[in-house]
Amino acid sequence: MNWTGIMAIYMHEMDRMRRTTVQSIFSPVISSSLYFVVFGAAIGSRIPVIEDISYGSFIVPGMIMLALLTQSVSNASSGIFFPKFLGTINEIYAAPLSTTEIVIGFVGAATTKSIILGSLILATGLFFVEIYIMHPFTMILMLVLTSLTFSLLGFLIGMLSSNWEELSIFPTLILSPLVFLGGSLYSINWLPEFWQNVSLVNPVLYLVSGFRWSFYEMADVSITTSLIMIFTFLILNISAIIYIFSKGFKIKD
Amino acid sequence: MSADILIKIDNLKKTFQGGLEALKGVNLEIQRGEILALLGPNGAGKTTLINAICGIVLPTSGTISVDGYDVVKDFRKTRSMIGLVPQELHLEAFEKVFQNVSYTRGLYGKKKDPAYIEKILKDLSLWDKKDSKLRELSGGMKKRALIAKALSHEPKILFLDEPTAGVDINLRRDMWRAVKELKENGVTIILTTHYIEEAEAISDRVSVINNGEIIITDNKNDLMRKMGQKNLTIEFQEPFSQIPSTLESYNLKMNSNNSLTYSYDSHGSSTGITALLQDIKSAGLKLKDLNSSQTSLETIFEKLLEESV
Numbered sequence: 001m002n003w004t005g006i007m008a009i010y011m012h013e014m015d016r017m018r019r020t021t022v023q024s025i026f027s028p029v030i031s032s033s034l035y036f037v038v039f040g041a042a043i044g045s046r047i048p049v050i051e052d053i054s055y056g057s058f059i060v061p062g063m064i065m066l067a068l069l070t071q072s073v074s075n076a077s078s079g080i081f082f083p084k085f086l087g088t089i090n091e092i093y094a095a096p097l098s099t100t101e102i103v104i105g106f107v108g109a110a111t112t113k114s115i116i117l118g119s120l121i122l123a124t125g126l127f128f129v130e131i132y133i134m135h136p137f138t139m140i141l142m143l144v145l146t147s148l149t150f151s152l153l154g155f156l157i158g159m160l161s162s163n164w165e166e167l168s169i170f171p172t173l174i175l176s177p178l179v180f181l182g183g184s185l186y187s188i189n190w191l192p193e194f195w196q197n198v199s200l201v202n203p204v205l206y207l208v209s210g211f212r213w214s215f216y217e218m219a220d221v222s223i224t225t226s227l228i229m230i231f232t233f234l235i236l237n238i239s240a241i242i243y244i245f246s247k248g249f250k251i252k253d
Numbered sequence: 254m255s256a257d258i259l260i261k262i263d264n265l266k267k268t269f270q271g272g273l274e275a276l277k278g279v280n281l282e283i284q285r286g287e288i289l290a291l292l293g294p295n296g297a298g299k300t301t302l303i304n305a306i307c308g309i310v311l312p313t314s315g316t317i318s319v320d321g322y323d324v325v326k327d328f329r330k331t332r333s334m335i336g337l338v339p340q341e342l343h344l345e346a347f348e349k350v351f352q353n354v355s356y357t358r359g360l361y362g363k364k365k366d367p368a369y370i371e372k373i374l375k376d377l378s379l380w381d382k383k384d385s386k387l388r389e390l391s392g393g394m395k396k397r398a399l400i401a402k403a404l405s406h407e408p409k410i411l412f413l414d415e416p417t418a419g420v421d422i423n424l425r426r427d428m429w430r431a432v433k434e435l436k437e438n439g440v441t442i443i444l445t446t447h448y449i450e451e452a453e454a455i456s457d458r459v460s461v462i463n464n465g466e467i468i469i470t471d472n473k474n475d476l477m478r479k480m481g482q483k484n485l486t487i488e489f490q491e492p493f494s495q496i497p498s499t500l501e502s503y504n505l506k507m508n509s510n511n512s513l514t515y516s517y518d519s520h521g522s523s524t525g526i527t528a529l530l531q532d533i534k535s536a537g538l539k540l541k542d543l544n545s546s547q548t549s550l551e552t553i554f555e556k557l558l559e560e561s562v
Contacts, residue, residue: 002329008359019347087343091402094307094337095360096329 005097009105010112013079017113024075025117028067032121035063036128039185053216056129061212062184064121068114068143069150069179069204073171076110076154081167084158099245107151114147132215138223139214145230146207152237159244178204183212188220203229259285259410259441260306265315267301267465275301277465278315288432288442290452290473292554293462299445300340302462303412307337319410333361336408340415340445342395346388350379353387354401361406373401376431393424400431411435413444417451429455449551461557468557476553485515485526487533488542497536503529511541 017024040056047055083089092102125131133139161167182204188196199205200221210226213219219226260283267276275298283289293299304310306317308328317324319331345353354370374380377397382390390398396416403411413432417425425448432442432455446452452459453473460470469476492510503525506514517524533540 002362004362004364005360008356011359012356015352086345087339087341088345090304090309090339090343091337091357092360093309094332094335095357096332096362097360 002095002097002101005095006101006105006108009092009097009102010109013106013109014112016079017075017109024071024113025120028071028117029120029124032063032067033124033128035059036125040129053218054129057131057216058187058212058218059185060122060125060129060131061215062208063125064118064143065146065204065208065211066179066184067121068118068146069175069207070171071117072110072114072147072150073154073157073175075113076107076151077158077161077167077171079106079110080155080158081161103152103155103241103245107148107155110151110154111144111147114151115143118143118147134217135214139211142207142211142214142226142230145234146211149230149234149237152234152241156237156240156244159241178202183208183220187218203233206230257284257286258282259320260443261316261318262302262306263316265302265305265317266313267298267305267310268313275465276305276312276315279462279465279467281460281467281470283441283443284458286436286439286441287457288436288444288455290456290459291443291445291462292449292452292459293445294558297462298465299462300414301465303337303414303443303445307335307412308332309337333406334409335412336403336406336410337412338396338399338403338414338416340418342392342399344387344395344398346386348387349384350374350387350390350398350401351383354398354405357402358405363406369407370401370405373404377401378427393420396420396424396428400428404435408440410441410443413442415445415447417446417448425451449554453551461554463558468560482516482518483524484546485517486544486546487513487515487540488544489513490539490541493538497538499532499536500529503532 036056036059039059040054043055080089083092097105122131157170158167181199182202183199184204188199188205191199206221206226206229209220210223210230213223213226260281262279262281265276265279266274268274279298279302281302291299291302301310305312306319306324308324308331312325319334322330324331348356351370351374354373355365355367358366358370371380371383374383377400379394379397379401382394387395387398396419400413400416416432417428420428429451432444436442444451444456456473458471459473459476461468486508489511494510496505496507496513504516506516508514515526515529517526530540
C-alpha cells in the first residue's frame with residue numbers, strides 16, 4: 001500500500017476544507033443552529049413533549065443526520081469532481097496509487113469532515129436544548145458509518161458526473177426529499193398508517209431512527225434493523241465503486 | 254530485452270469510447286539516457302501515447318514495458334520511475350507553489366524532503382514564488398511549476414508534452430538548458446513539440462507520428478543526413494543575366510544576378526561539386542564566396558508527413 005500517497009490525498013483534501021471553512025463547516029452549523037432556535041426554542045415549545053423528550057431535543061439527532069448525509073455527499077462528490085473538472089486528476093492517475101488507495105484518500109477525508117461537522121452540530125445543540133446520549137458507543141458507530149457510507153456515495157456521484165448539473169441532481173432531487181421525509185423532524189408514528197408504510201421504503205428513515213435511538217432509546221424501527229440497513233448501504237456503495245473502477249466507466253478512457 | 258532499451262512499446266492500439274482510433278499499432282523503443290523528440294501534427298496521437306505510458310489512458314491492446322516492467326501489471330514500479338509535464342496548465346488555483354509540489358511528491362509515496370523541493374524550485378527560478386498561489390503565476394511560471402511537480406519524486410524518465418508551447422524565447426532556452434542538465438544526470442527524456450527547432454536543438458533521436466502510426470524513428474543526425482539535401486550557395490564577383498549554358502545540366506537556382514544555389518544529395522556517392530566548380534571556371538566566372546547549408550529538420554518533417562499521407 002502507498003500510505004504516503006493516501007495521506008497526501010487525505011491531507012490535501014483536509015487542507016481544502018480548511019480553506020473553505022465557512023462553506024464546509026460554518027454554513028451547516030449555522031443552518032442547524034437556526035433549526036434548533038426555530039423548531040426547538042420557538043415552535044418546539046408549543047409542541048407537546050414526546051415520551052418525556054422536548055421537541056427541541058427530539059430533532060437534534062435528526063438535524064445531525066440531515067447535515068451528515070447532505071454534507072458527506074457534497075464534500076465527497078466535490079472532492080473528486082473538482083480535480084476531474086480542473087484536469088488535475090491526471091496527476092493522481094499517473095501516480096503509483098491503486099484505485100482502492102485513491103478511494104481511501106478521498107473518502108477518508110470526506111468522512112473525517114462529516115464526523116467533525118456532526119460533532120460540532122451536537123456541541124452547538126447543547127447551547128439550545130437539553131441533550132443526553134444513552135448509548136454513546138452506538139451513537140459514535142452510527143455517526144462514523146453514516147459519514148463513511150454517504151461519503152462513498154458522494155465519491156461515486158462525483159466520479160460519474162460529467163458536469164455541474166449532474167453533480168447536483170442526486171443531492172437536490174433525491175437526497176434532500178429523502179432526508180426531510182425520513183423522520184428528521186418528526187416520528188413516522190405521527191403519520192397516517194398509509195404514509196407510515198410509504199416511509200418505511202425510505203432508507204434514510206432507518207439511519208435517523210437508529211441515531212435517535214442511541215440518544216433517547218426512541219425509534220421508529222428497531223436498532224438492529226437500522227444497523228443492518230446501514231451496513232447494507234455501506235456494502236452496496238463499496239460494491240458499486242469496485243464494479244465501476246473495474247470497468248473503468250467514466251474514469252479512464 | 255536489450256540493456257539500453259528503457260521503454261518498449263509493442264503493437265499499442267487505442268480506440269476511444271467515441272470510436273476514435275488514436276493509436277494504430279505503435280511500436281517504439283526508447284533508449285536509456287536519451288532525449289527523444291516525438292513529432293507529429295495536432296491529433297497525431299502524441300499525447301495519447303504519452304498518457305498510455307504514464308497510466309492515464311488504458312490501452313485497447315498491445316504492451317508497454319518500462320525498465321522491463323509492464324505498465325499495467327507492475328504500475329507501481331513503472332509510474333514511480335516516470336514524471337509527466339502535461340500539455341495543459343492544469344493546476345489547483347488556490348494552492349501555494351511549495352505546498353503543491355510537495356503534494357505531488359507525496360502522491361508518489363516519497364517522504365517529505367523540503368531541501369530537495371527547495372533545490373528544484375531554485376533550479377527552475379521559482380523559489381521566490383514558493384508562497385505564491387498557483388493562480389498568481391504567469392503562464393511561463395505555471396509551466397515551470399508543472400516541471401517542478403514532475404521532478405518532485407526524482408523520476409528516471411521525464412515526459413514533456415509540449416513543454417515550451419506559449420513560452421517566450423528566453424524561457425524556452427532556459428528550459429532547453431534544464432532538459433540537457435537532466436539528461437546529464439541520467440534522466441531519459443521524451444518530449445513532444447510543435448517547434449521543430451526545439452527537437453533539432455536538444456534531441457538525440459526523433460520519432461515522427463502521424464494518424465496514430467509511427468512513421469520513422471531515427472537518430473536525428475542520421476535522419477538529417479539521409480533525408481536532408483545540402484545547398485551550396487555560390488556568389489560571383491561579376492553579375493550575369495542568366496545561368497551560362499554550360500551549367501544548365503546542374504540543379505541550380507538563380508538567387509540574384511550574382512548568386513546561385515546548387516542543391517545536392519549529401520549522402521550520394523558523388524556530390525558533383527568538383528565538376529561544377531571546374532565548369533564555373535571554364536565558363537569564365539570568378540568566385541566571390543561559397544556557403545553550404547543543410548536542409549532543416551522542419552523540411553524533413555514536412556516531407557515525411559506528406560509521404561505518410
